[in-house]
Amino acid sequence: MGLDDVEVSYMTPEDIEDVFIVEKLSFTIPWSKNALIEEVLNNKLAIYVTAKINGKAIGYGGMWEICDEGHITNIAVHPEFRQHGVGSRLVKKLVSIAKERGIKKMTLEVRKSNAAAQALYIKYGFKEQGCRKGYYSDNxxxxxxMWKDNV
Structure with missing residues (x-):
């Protein structure tokens, strides 16, 4: 698989089944299918994108647009497709959308133990700006x- 095989575009309701599989494989406390449907169909602040190969979603990312800030909610890639630049493509697309929409700053939370994700975000200009103690309810x-200024 090469990056040329991956198409990144806005998420549609038809992508939910594939995205839900990625969600369950990626997080210890995954969002429910209904939560994903609500985000895509009813949350006016939400912007979601998928990474697809041959029409099948293998990854997704989302952010909420709040005033002039973008809050990345999730970035997830199916385990079989990790370490191939898919996460990079998703972050790059969200940053591009943020620029188009006039978003000035972006933020996110990432597990302290997730060095790979932190490295990905640093690659796109995010910097560590604080800590939320005990943030993750599973453990x-x-x-x-992390924040990215001057989007």
Whole structure:
């Protein structure tokens, strides 16, 4: 698989089944299928994209647009397709959409133990700006707060 095989585009309701599989494989406390449907269909602040190969979603990313800030909610890639630049493509697309929409700053939380994700975000200009102690309810792990200024 090469990056040329991956198409990144806005998420549609038809992508939910594939995205839900990625969600369950990626997070210890995954969002429900209904939560994903609500985000895509009814949350006016939400912007979601998928990475697809041959029409099948193998990854997704989302952010909420709040005033002039973008809050990345999730980035997830199916385990079989990790370490191939798919996460990079998703972050790049969200940053591009943020620029188009006049978003000035972006933020996210990432597990303190998730060095790979932190490295990905640093690659796109995010910097560690704080910590949320005990943020993750599954194990009480801290979250690193990262910000990207001057989108």
């Amino acid at each position: 009480g792990e801290d979250a690193i707060i």
